[in-house]
Amino acid sequence: MSSLNIIRFYLNGQLHEVANVESTTTLLNYLRETLLQTGSKEGCAEGDCGACTVVIAEQQDGRLRFRSINSCIQFLPTLDGKALYTVEGLRNKDGSLHPAQQAMVDCHASQCGFCTPGFVMSLFALYKSENRPDRQLIDDALAGNLCRCTGYRPIIDAAGQMYEYGKEQTAEQQTVINSPGSVKALEKELVEQLEMIKPAKDKKLGRHFYAPLSLDSLTSCYAEHPEATLLAGGTDVGLWVTKQYRDLPEIIYLGQIEELKRINIAEGFIQIGASVSLTDAFECLLEHYPDLDEIARRFASPPIRNAGTLCGNVANGSPIGDSMPALLCLGTIVRLRSAAGSRDVPMHKFYLGYQQKDLQQAEFVEAVLIPLPEEQHVFRSYKISKRFDQDISAVCAAFNLVLKDGVVDEISIAYGGMAAIPQRALQCEKSLLGQNFELAIVEKSMQVLSEDFTPLTDMRASADYRIKVAANLLLRFYHEVNGAAKNTTHVLRYVG
Numbered sequence: 001m002s003s004l005n006i007i008r009f010y011l012n013g014q015l016h017e018v019a020n021v022e023s024t025t026t027l028l029n030y031l032r033e034t035l036l037q038t039g040s041k042e043g044c045a046e047g048d049c050g051a052c053t054v055v056i057a058e059q060q061d062g063r064l065r066f067r068s069i070n071s072c073i074q075f076l077p078t079l080d081g082k083a084l085y086t087v088e089g090l091r092n093k094d095g096s097l098h099p100a101q102q103a104m105v106d107c108h109a110s111q112c113g114f115c116t117p118g119f120v121m122s123l124f125a126l127y128k129s130e131n132r133p134d135r136q137l138i139d140d141a142l143a144g145n146l147c148r149c150t151g152y153r154p155i156i157d158a159a160g161q162m163y164e165y166g167k168e169q170t171a172e173q174q175t176v177i178n179s180p181g182s183v184k185a186l187e188k189e190l191v192e193q194l195e196m197i198k199p200a201k202d203k204k205l206g207r208h209f210y211a212p213l214s215l216d217s218l219t220s221c222y223a224e225h226p227e228a229t230l231l232a233g234g235t236d237v238g239l240w241v242t243k244q245y246r247d248l249p250e251i252i253y254l255g256q257i258e259e260l261k262r263i264n265i266a267e268g269f270i271q272i273g274a275s276v277s278l279t280d281a282f283e284c285l286l287e288h289y290p291d292l293d294e295i296a297r298r299f300a301s302p303p304i305r306n307a308g309t310l311c312g313n314v315a316n317g318s319p320i321g322d323s324m325p326a327l328l329c330l331g332t333i334v335r336l337r338s339a340a341g342s343r344d345v346p347m348h349k350f351y352l353g354y355q356q357k358d359l360q361q362a363e364f365v366e367a368v369l370i371p372l373p374e375e376q377h378v379f380r381s382y383k384i385s386k387r388f389d390q391d392i393s394a395v396c397a398a399f400n401l402v403l404k405d406g407v408v409d410e411i412s413i414a415y416g417g418m419a420a421i422p423q424r425a426l427q428c429e430k431s432l433l434g435q436n437f438e439l440a441i442v443e444k445s446m447q448v449l450s451e452d453f454t455p456l457t458d459m460r461a462s463a464d465y466r467i468k469v470a471a472n473l474l475l476r477f478y479h480e481v482n483g484a485a486k487n488t489t490h491v492l493r494y495v496g
């Protein structure tokens with residue numbers, strides 16, 4: 001068998017090779033059913049509960065990053081060239097527990113134990129990325145893990161406590177995984193190991209799983225297999241298999257293409273490539289648009305944001321996708337690519353109808369280009385969902401405004417959850433443009449929203465609720481711009 005068909009990764013420090021797997025074998029099923037490593041659990045098989053959390057280590061921008069992902073929706077061939085850590089691999093060589101495990105024991109943070117391996121792995125990812133996280137960071141790191149019996153307080157205590165155990169280790173006891181944060185000297189060996197298994201050529205892993213290494217190979221591979229499913233982070237595609245039992249005869253994976261992993265800032269745009277994770281995309285966007293904070297933190301959970309991509313969200317084009325209202329509002333351009341060449345489409349023209357996009361055969365999203373902020377713009381985005389963390393929006397809204405002497409000089413308003421596609425509120429914008437930005441005008445424009453949208457009633461919200469909330473978000477924006485209200489996300493989170 002050619003090495004081009006073999007999936008190679010480090011599993012808890014040991015080189016692991018697999019051949020002849022089904023393209024859509026999930027990592028969780030492989031761990032539990034083939035390797036009989038049953039520490040990682042299956043709770044939901046859809047990325048929601050975190051019982052299956054594992055950690056991937058990868059080199060990125062010269063740094064080693066340890067990030068949590070949900071193994072239940074991750075296809076095994078995507079592991080090629082990476083290092084995987086599962087709960088079975090955390091113990092120290094002398095048999096003692098990893099600081100994340102010991103802290104969970106000492107803080108009495110487990111009862112039935114079903115969720116515990118997942119929490120331990122999220123704590124491990126936190127331990128390897130932050131040295132002294134505050135409460136907010138701890139809460140965010142655990143947002144993708146559910147526990148139905150212990151209660152979260154002891155687990156949060158364990159998150160603070162684990163760093164104390166890290167400090168107690170002697171230099172000889174320290175390894176790359178049991179030392180907090182990044183310790184370059186300890187990382188050397190792992191970095192060399194990852195270099196050795198880095199794919200050097202386009203691979204076909206599994207029966208019909210293509211993993212091209214360059215943009216050109218992707219373009220020609222897609223032209224040859226136009227019916228193939230493109231796979232980026234798999235946080236949508238994974239569920240087609242685990243929940244809808246769909247057969248995916250051919251898959252083309254975008255995650256090995258360096259050109260698509262880049263973020264470039266040039267000529268007034270932030271260009272985010274198709275394989276950039278949501279975590280990295282938001283990290284960069286927040287530097288320029290700090291008001292995206294609420295969307296960034298409440299978009300799914302860390303394991304989903306670590307695997308999923310911003311371009312995957314845009315390409316999937318769900319009417320309740322969270323990034324699109326903000327991106328639409330900011331005037332984002334979608335860069336498309338196929339064997340015929342490249343073309344740029346303004347995002348508001350990209351969505352043609354429910355699940356219909358301006359994509360030709362074998363054409364894919366290469367990047368999204370988001371304009372850099374101009375000084376006089378005021379931008380805000382909001383997400384309304386039943387739960388604060390890890391929930392799909394009922395309504396999502398974004399506003400981008402330029403005022404000149406109190407008059408609306410430019411305005412862009414976009415909503416998710418209000419129509420079959422993420423959409424600008426053009427009538428509402430028209431009613432505000434050129435007017436004084438004052439309460440009476442805003443209240444009139446709130447009424448106009450029902451000309452823009454006829455939302456649906458579904459399990460997330462009724463049509464009435466949606467239209468009311470959409471209008472109230474405009475009102476909230478008005479009050480925030482005028483300083484009468486502050487963004488209250490942080491306060492609301494801890495109430496009750």
Ligand SMILES: Cc1cc2nc3c(=O)[nH]c(=O)nc-3n(C[C@H](O)[C@H](O)[C@H](O)COP(=O)(O)OP(=O)(O)OC[C@H]3O[C@@H](n4cnc5c(N)ncnc54)[C@H](O)[C@@H]3O)c2cc1C
Pocket residue numbers: 046047048229230231232233234235236237238239254274278298299300301304307308309310311312313314315316320321322323363364365366390391392393
């Ligand atoms: C538990 C859970 C919570 C979630 N929460 C949220 C949430 O809060 N908000 C939200 O908006 N979404 C949420 N999602 C949905 C999902 O995480 C996002 O849509 C994500 O951005 C998808 O990116 P991906 O890289 O994983 O896409 P994939 O699953 O790999 O692909 C998604 C679709 O886009 C296509 N595709 C991917 N990349 C390209 C490309 N470059 N060009 C053309 N087509 C492409 C694929 O073929 C597929 O049709 C959630 C999902 C899960 C499982």
Ligand code: FES
Pocket residue numbers: 041042043044045046047048049050051052053070071072073
């Ligand atoms: S099993 Fe629930 S997130 Fe994977």
Ligand code: FES
Pocket residue numbers: 109110111112113114115116146147148149150
């Ligand atoms: S300890 Fe039982 S679900 Fe968390």
